[in-house]
Amino acid sequence: MSKKRYWEWQRPECPQNEPERTEFLRMESGRFKFTYGWMYAKYGLSSMECPICGVWEEFGEFSFECPEKFRSHPNLTMRGPVLYRVFANLVQEMEKEFEKQGIVFDEKKMDRWLWLQPGIRFQPWTFRIPCHPPQYSSFFWGCNTPFTAIVAEEVKQAFEKQEVAGVTFHPIEIAYVDEPEENPESFGPLYRLRVSHFGPDWRDWDKLERCSYCGQYLAPKRPEDIQFSVEHLTDYDMFYTYVLPGYVVSEKVYDLLQSHNFSNGPTLKPLDVVGL
Numbered sequence: 001m002s003k004k005r006y007w008e009w010q011r012p013e014c015p016q017n018e019p020e021r022t023e024f025l026r027m028e029s030g031r032f033k034f035t036y037g038w039m040y041a042k043y044g045l046s047s048m049e050c051p052i053c054g055v056w057e058e059f060g061e062f063s064f065e066c067p068e069k070f071r072s073h074p075n076l077t078m079r080g081p082v083l084y085r086v087f088a089n090l091v092q093e094m095e096k097e098f099e100k101q102g103i104v105f106d107e108k109k110m111d112r113w114l115w116l117q118p119g120i121r122f123q124p125w126t127f128r129i130p131c132h133p134p135q136y137s138s139f140f141w142g143c144n145t146p147f148t149a150i151v152a153e154e155v156k157q158a159f160e161k162q163e164v165a166g167v168t169f170h171p172i173e174i175a176y177v178d179e180p181e182e183n184p185e186s187f188g189p190l191y192r193l194r195v196s197h198f199g200p201d202w203r204d205w206d207k208l209e210r211c212s213y214c215g216q217y218l219a220p221k222r223p224e225d226i227q228f229s230v231e232h233l234t235d236y237d238m239f240y241t242y243v244l245p246g247y248v249v250s251e252k253v254y255d256l257l258q259s260h261n262f263s264n265g266p267t268l269k270p271l272d273v274v275g276l
């Protein structure tokens, strides 16, 4: 049996001298051609400030939509940080709302990065574009987040047809920056490609120290010499790993991308897996 192969999923190259925006993500369509649009999550939990351990913000992303009831809440528009007590009250209210949908936030049963932690984003994301629609492309990339993409219908269909495991697609809201003369939806539909699982961690979270006041993990830094090895693999075709900055993809994803003419697709870098 030939051994399995894996790749690192990377964004196509982006010019380094482009000014970065911190508030929104600037999107790229086609090599070095910018759309002058931004992708952002309209709803997400604020960062939180604890009097003991300081500001806490994660960058996780839910596959769940922000409950209707909270969409105009001032602390769900990514402004922050808010005080721990304010944050804790909001999370408690949200948990009740999610429970009505059958989603229970149980720290013991859920992936750690999917708890209602400060900074976590909800679906749907919005792609704001200027009146002149950008050049159409299969993949759009953010400058600040080198791995996450929004994709066109043909990419979603190909991934779903091949049953690529570990990825979900969520409709993107498209909006014009200026007064729209055309229907912005005519540019879509577009989807957020979300990788849904992490591979095994190098930490034992049950044994890590937590802030006694707010519960934030006082996590040790990742060892610099850690190498991606067989013990970090999963059965998913796409997954995050705590060991590398981006996604890992399987041969199925590699073959799929090779056999389609997607424009502006990711660069796949062959990955050495220690012990494979």
Ligand SMILES: [Zn+2]
Pocket (backbone or CB within 6 Å): 050, 051, 052, 053, 054, 211, 212, 213, 214, 215, 216
């Ligand atoms: Zn704290």
